[in-house]
Amino acid sequence: MINICRRPSAKLSKPARCFRPYSLANGNIPPWRPSNVLDEWVQREAHPISLRQLTFFGRTLTESRLLSSANYVRLELPTRIAHRLRNMQTLPYSALTNEHISHVYEAYYRAFETFRKVPEVRTLDDNDRFCEVLKTTLKEHLTVIPRLAMGILEIQDSVSGDECDQFMNTLLRSRISRRVIAEQHLALNETFHSPWHFDGKKSGTAPEDEFVGEIFLKCNAKEIVEKCASRASELTRKAFGPDVALPKIILQGHLETTFPYIPSHLEYILGELLRNSIQAVVERRGAGRDVPPPIEVLICEAAQHVIIRVSDQGGGVDREILPYLWSFAKGPRRNKRLQNLGKVPRLAATMQELQIPPSSDPDSAEAGSSGEKFGSSLASLSGRRPDLRLGIGLPMSRIYAEYWAGSLELHSLEGYGCDAFLQISRLGNKNEVLSTRASMDAV
C-alpha cells in the first residue's frame, strides 16, 4: 500500500485553516491516518437537542450563555462528524474511492481536524474566533449534497440500494443537525452583538423578538405556502415561458396556525412539494391550453401537530419510478439524474468563487433567517431550474421533515394526481432524530 508512509507528519504540522485542494496522482485513494484520535471522538455520545431547548436557551442571552453555547457546539460538532466519518470508513472500499464520496470524506475529515483542535471558549474574543471558523467551514461544505447524491448514483454497482439510502439518510440527518446547531450559535452571536440587545433582557419591540436565532417562533403556514408558491411559479414560468398557464394554488383549512420552526427547512420542503406539483400539472396539460386544475393546499391544526396536505391533479407518479420515489439510488432514470446533478449551480464552484444567490423575494422578517445570510446549500438547490430534475427532492424533504420528529408521506392516484402529507410537530419538544452511536459500531 503506497500511501501508508506518505505524509502523516506533514499533515499534523499543517495549520488547521490551510485547505489545500486534495488530489493524488494515482486516483482518489484517501490517505491513511492514525485512527486513535478519531476513535476517541467516536466513543463520545452526541447530545441531541430539541427546538424548544434551543428556543429557551436563546431567549435570555447573557455572555455566559453565549459562551456555554459556543462550548456545546465546539464539542458536539467534532463528535457528530466523527460518527459520520466512522460510517464512511466502514463503507466498501470501492465506494469510498469514488471521486465524489472521497471529496466529501476529505472535507469532513478536514472539518473534524479543525474543530477538534479548538480550545475551550472562555472569552468573547475566543468566541469570535470560533465563529469565524464556523462560518468558513459552513461555506466550504455547501456542495456536499449534490456531491453525495452523485456519488451514490455512481456506486450503485458495489453497494446495494438499501445500504445507500441508509447511508445517505444518516449522513444528511447528521449534516442538518450540525448546521442547525452551528447556525443557531452564529445567529445567537449576532443577536448578542446587535445594537438593540440588552444583556440578559429580551427586547420587546424588535422584530427579532419573534426569532430566537434561527428559529422563527411564529411560522405561519399560510404565509410560507404563499411564499413558496410564488417562488415555484416564478421558476416554472422561467422554464416554460411566460405564457404558460400555471395552476392556481388554493389554501384551505386552519389558515391562522402558527408554530415554532426553522423557516428555511419548511420553505425547502414546501418548495419541493409545490414545485413537483406545479411541474406535473403543467407538463400534463401542455403549456397554455385549457385552465389547469388548481393545486389545493390544506392546513390542518391539532393540539400536537400541524398537517399540510398538498393535492394536485398532475397525473400521479409513474409506476416504474414509484418504488424509487424515496430512494437516493434511482432506478430507470439514474443516468439522467446524474447528468442533472452535475449541472446544479455551485457544484463546480471553487471556494473562492462561492457566492450566495440573490433570493427572489427578501421579506424583511425573513432577512433575519440565516438561510440567506450564511449561505444555505438549500438555496442553491431550490434556485435551480425546474426542469433540472435531480431526483432528491422528496427523500431530502423527508429527512428534513423527520429531523424534528415530523413525517412526509405521499399517495399517488395513478393517472390522476398526488397527495403529499407533511406533518410537523407543533410543540417543538421532540428531540432531534440522530443516528445513535450504538447503531454504528455494532459488529
Add this chain to the structure above:
Amino acid sequence: MLGLRRAKHHGFRLSPNLLFHQSTRHIQTATVTDADIARLACQPLHPLTLADLCKHGHPPLSEQSLLNSANFTLSLLPARLAHRIQSLRSLPYIVVANPNVSKIHGNYVHSLSTLLPYAERRIETLKDEVEFTAVMADLVQTHNNTISILARGFLEARKYITAKEVTRFLDEHLRARIGTRLIAEQHIALHFSSQPHNDLHESAHHIRDAQESSYIGVIDTALKPAHIIRNCEATVGEICELKYGVRPTIKMVGETETSIAHIPMHLEYVLTELLKNSFRATIEAGMEREAIEITIAPAPATEEQTKTLKNKAEQMIHDHVGVISNYDQGSVDYASGGNKPERASAGNIRALSDSTPGVTIRIRDRGGGISPENLTKLWDYGFTTFNEDEINEKTSSSDPAGGMDAVMSQGGVGGGISLAGLGYGLPLGRAYAEYFGGGIAVQSLWGWGTDVYVSLRGVGKV
C-alpha cells in the same frame, strides 16, 4: 337474503343454497388421514390470478370448457384446504380446543373429505360435473360464517394467544379464504351460466341474460366503481338515517364512467366498510352537511408501459424492490414454510404485464380524522379495543352483534352479521383490495378528516 344477494351478483337466478339442499345426502366423503393432509400440504400453492379465473372463456361455456373449469378447480382446492388445516393445527392446542375454533377446523376437514373421493380422478362427464358443483356449493355454504365464528373463538381464547399472533394468523388465513371461496364460487357461477345439459326453455332466458351480461362467473368485466359506490351510499345512508336521523352525501369527481374488470362482491364489501367509517365519523363530528368527496382515477396503461414493465421485471426481482404484483396472497403459508411473497412474485411477474392497471378510488371525509392511538391499532382485528365488559357481553350473548350494530353490518361476503363492532372491517377490506394486487392506504388528518386510497387492479383484455 344471503342467497338472493349472491344470486344477483352472479347474474343468474338459481341459488347455490338450493342446490346444496337438494344434493347434501348425495355428497360422498372419504376419511381424511394425517398422511393425506401432510401430502397435500407439501404441494406448492398455485398463485391465483384473475386471468386464471377467466381463462375458460365467456359463458355459456361449452361442455369441454366446463369440464376444464371443474378439473382446474379440482387441482387447486385440496392443497389449499390442507394448508388451512395445517395452519390451524399449528396454533396452540388450547386455542384450537375452543369450541368455535374447533368447529372451523372441523369444517375444513369435512370439506377436504368431500374432495378426497375425486383424488386421482379427472371429471370426464357432465354428471360428474354436476355432482362436483354440488360439492362446491357445500363448501361455500359450510364456510359462510367462518369469520364471525373464528372471531368469537379467538376472543374467548384471548388469554392464551397474543393479539399479534392472532393478527398474523388471520391475515394469512383470511387471504387464503378469499382465494378458496373465489375458486369455488367461480366454478359454481360458470356452471349456472352455462347449463349445457339443462332444458332450454326453462333456463333460456337465464342463458340469454348471461350472454348479454358482462359477467364471467363472479367477475364483471364492465364493473363501474361509481355504480357500486352509489349502491353502498344508499345502503349505508339508510342505516345512518335509522340510527342518527341524518344522512351524509357523496360527491363524486374524476372519471366517474370508468369501468374495470373485477369482482363486484369484493368491491362492495370494501366500499361499504369504508363508507360506514366515513359516514359515522362525519355524523359524529357534526359535519353531515359537508359532502364526502370520492375521486375515481383510472390508471392509464400504454403499450409502451407494459413493455417496459416486462423488461424491468428481472431488474426488480434482482433489486428485491417491493412491486405491486399480481399474485395470490393466499399462497403464502407459514405453516408449511411455503412460498414467501418475494418468490411468489418472482414466479408471477409475467402476469403483471398482462394486466391493465385498474383504478384508484380516494375517499375524503371531514370526520375529524383518526386519533394517533387508534391509528396504531387500525389494522388489528379489533382485539385490543375492547374492555372486559364489552367482551363478556359479546361472547355470552347468542346473537354476537348487539342492537344497531347488527343493522350496520352486511351479509354475503363477510359471511356473518356480527362483523361491525368487532373491528374486522378495515383489515378484511384491505385483504380483499390487496388480493389481486391492489391495496388500501389510510391517511389521517387528526382534527380535520381522513383520506382513504383504494387501489384496484383489473384483468385487462379477456
